Amino acid sequence: MLPRYILRRLLGAIPTLLILITIAFFLIRIAPGGPFDDDKTLPPEVQANLDAKYNLDQPLITQYFMYLGSVLRGDLGPSFQYSDYTVNELIAEGFPVSLRLGGTALIVALVFGVAIGTIAAWRQNSRLDYLLMGSAMTGIAIPNFVLAPILILLFAVYFGWLPAGGWSGGAARNMVLPVIALALPYMAYVARLTRGSMVETLRSDFVRTARAKGLPEWKILGKHSLKVALLPVVSYLGPAAAAIITGSVVIEQIFGLPGMGRYFVQGALNRDYTLVMGVVIVIGVLIVVFNLIVDLIYALIDPRIRYE
Amino acid sequence: MSTPASALSSFDHAAASSGRSLWHLAWLRLKRNRAALAAAVVLGLIVLMVCFGPLISQYGYATPHWEQISAPPSLETGHFFGTDSIGRDLFVRTMHGGRISLMVGLVATGVALLIGVAWGAIAGFVGGRVDNVMMRVVDILYALPFMFLVILLMVVFGRNILLIFVAIGSYIWLDMARIVRGQTLSLRQKEFVEAAEALGVRAWVIIWRHIVPNLLGIVAVYVTLTVPKVILVESFLSFLGLGVQEPSTSWGALVNDGAQDMEFAPWGLFFPAVFLAATLFCLNFLGDGLRDALDPKDR
Numbered sequence: 001m002l003p004r005y006i007l008r009r010l011l012g013a014i015p016t017l018l019i020l021i022t023i024a025f026f027l028i029r030i031a032p033g034g035p036f037d038d039d040k041t042l043p044p045e046v047q048a049n050l051d052a053k054y055n056l057d058q059p060l061i062t063q064y065f066m067y068l069g070s071v072l073r074g075d076l077g078p079s080f081q082y083s084d085y086t087v088n089e090l091i092a093e094g095f096p097v098s099l100r101l102g103g104t105a106l107i108v109a110l111v112f113g114v115a116i117g118t119i120a121a122w123r124q125n126s127r128l129d130y131l132l133m134g135s136a137m138t139g140i141a142i143p144n145f146v147l148a149p150i151l152i153l154l155f156a157v158y159f160g161w162l163p164a165g166g167w168s169g170g171a172a173r174n175m176v177l178p179v180i181a182l183a184l185p186y187m188a189y190v191a192r193l194t195r196g197s198m199v200e201t202l203r204s205d206f207v208r209t210a211r212a213k214g215l216p217e218w219k220i221l222g223k224h225s226l227k228v229a230l231l232p233v234v235s236y237l238g239p240a241a242a243a244i245i246t247g248s249v250v251i252e253q254i255f256g257l258p259g260m261g262r263y264f265v266q267g268a269l270n271r272d273y274t275l276v277m278g279v280v281i282v283i284g285v286l287i288v289v290f291n292l293i294v295d296l297i298y299a300l301i302d303p304r305i306r307y308e
Numbered sequence: 309m310s311t312p313a314s315a316l317s318s319f320d321h322a323a324a325s326s327g328r329s330l331w332h333l334a335w336l337r338l339k340r341n342r343a344a345l346a347a348a349v350v351l352g353l354i355v356l357m358v359c360f361g362p363l364i365s366q367y368g369y370a371t372p373h374w375e376q377i378s379a380p381p382s383l384e385t386g387h388f389f390g391t392d393s394i395g396r397d398l399f400v401r402t403m404h405g406g407r408i409s410l411m412v413g414l415v416a417t418g419v420a421l422l423i424g425v426a427w428g429a430i431a432g433f434v435g436g437r438v439d440n441v442m443m444r445v446v447d448i449l450y451a452l453p454f455m456f457l458v459i460l461l462m463v464v465f466g467r468n469i470l471l472i473f474v475a476i477g478s479y480i481w482l483d484m485a486r487i488v489r490g491q492t493l494s495l496r497q498k499e500f501v502e503a504a505e506a507l508g509v510r511a512w513v514i515i516w517r518h519i520v521p522n523l524l525g526i527v528a529v530y531v532t533l534t535v536p537k538v539i540l541v542e543s544f545l546s547f548l549g550l551g552v553q554e555p556s557t558s559w560g561a562l563v564n565d566g567a568q569d570m571e572f573a574p575w576g577l578f579f580p581a582v583f584l585a586a587t588l589f590c591l592n593f594l595g596d597g598l599r600d601a602l603d604p605k606d607r
Contacts, residue, residue: 013451015448016447016448016451016452019448019452020451020452020453023452023457024456024457024460027457027460027461027464028460028463028464030464031463031464031465137589137592137593138585138589140588140592141536141585141586141588141589141592142581142585142588143540143543143544143560143563143584143585143588145543145544145547145560145563145564145567146563146567146577146581146584146585148567149567149570149577150577150581153570153571153574157571242453243455249455249548250544250547250548253548254567264456264459265459265548265550268459268460268463269463276460279456280453280456280460283453283456284451284452284453287451287453288451291451
């Protein structure tokens with residue numbers, strides 16, 4: 001059952017990825033300018049040689065199918081901008097950084113978000129509830145590109161506790177501020193979702209039964225209710241996980257981190273066709289995988305859901 | 309619990325008054341929600357300021373004043389929010405940026421509204437294979453990393469404000485289509501639709517006269533929650549330097565400029581950031597309030 005379900009889901013994702021690749025491919029190609037438009041114009045022979053080397057002299061549609069072919073073989077092609085590297089190498093370098101940053105932020109957002117939401121629901125309509133949910137709304141309303149400079153100003157410039165940027169091989173000190181800036185809006189959203197569904201769950205019959213049995217409050221909250229209340233949070237996680245890992249474009253730029261996001265914007269501006277395509281494909285695959293994982297977790301939590 | 313729909317079907321002549329009473333009830337409940345009301349008032353003030361604020365200043369949003377570079381806020385000079393790194397008045401620029409941000413928010417939401425409601429209502433009403441195909445399209449588009457495609461679009465066609473509207477709007481409509489479809493599916497089962505069908509009313513007329521008006525509640529909620537989302541996306545693009553073009557500006561672009569000089573001119577970050585955050589905050593609060601007010605479960 002399960003392997004077949006997974007296989008079918010992965011096969012079902014192929015058209016999506018194909019559409020994504022097609023849109024992105026032609027979009028970046030119709031952009032005016034090319035990867036070798038530097039300040040100085042190249043001699044026509046050099047330009048012709050370069051074009052021939054990267055197959056840019058072929059008709060666009062031929063290039064498209066050649067590209068699809070190489071993608072199927074797992075080869076994302078050479079980068080135009082970083083001429084000594086292939087796109088595979090560049091992504092292999094940047095992706096772990098983005099993954100580590102995004103993964104940590106996601107865990108932080110999830111743990112604190114769920115905790116805050118549960119407490120707020122437990123003390124519904126109390127001062128504490130209003131305080132927590134008010135803060136959550138603020139967390140949603142302050143974009144992370146506003147938050148990040150403020151964090152830097154406060155903790156790096158003013159107090160001098162943490163570095164203002166840089167990666168240093170992923171040292172914990174360097175991760176703190178970017179993770180906070182990245183996690184906060186998601187944490188706020190998770191808190192709101194958790195509170196909403198927790199409030200509803202706490203009104204349901206099985207919770208009343210558990211209370212009547214005299215179960216300790218933490219057991220009712222943590223064991224019985226949370227499992228049910230987490231469903232909407234889990235379904236939010238799929239898109240959020242993909243967005244948090246890829247959406248660190250801004251955070252990577254502000255903190256000067258060597259992740260995947262900066263490749264994309266730079267690559268697009270420099271018409272580094274293969275690099276842009278490579279990042280888009282990685283992200284597309286990530287979204288597919290995350291959505292699949294979320295559906296699997298969903299079925300794990302809620303046994304009423306079966307894989308068809 | 310009587311929904312307006314079933315009331316409509318049992319008392320046809322009372323249709324108008326029962327329709328009004330839903331909104332009347334919602335208004336009564338919204339009035340009691342002080343947080344939402346406060347949000348609406350603050351929002352109104354922001355909109356008024358953005359529209360008429362520049363009139364009380366003697367400066368233009370694009371005129372540099374070289375003798376007043378990065379000047380702090382002051383009432384005497386008339387630079388209420390200070391000036392930026394080339395001496396442009398930040399008060400006027402913040403108001404101007406607000407106009408752009410709010411306009412992007414409204415227009416892109418409008419685009420999303422048109423496509424989303426039409427798409428969702430048709431898919432939900434016609435059902436069957438049409439629904440399957442239409443929703444599959446939404447699913448596929450949903451799985452695309454749209455932020456990246458929008459970035460690509462801005463790079464390809466240059467920064468163009470019209471394109472921002474279209475690009476964001478054409479992505480945001482997906483949520484709207486899903487919500488509207490779900491709602492339409494349940495409305496479709498209602499007796500008044502059946503009655504209209506039995507009378508031989510054409511499908512388009514049913515959708516327009518009977519389905520769409522009943523969707524207004526959920527759509528209103530959704531619009532108030534979409535506008536801040538769009539403003540945020542535009543700010544994000546502007547932050548990456550892909551949004552509106554100088555000397556025009558938006559809150560996102562101003563925040564970006566401000567963040568670069570924040571160490572010696574923090575007012576450049578502070579004022580646009582406060583306006584941006586306050587607007588997003590109020591819109592979200594108002595949307596939540598509206599949702600509670602229009603929620604039929606919560607009478």
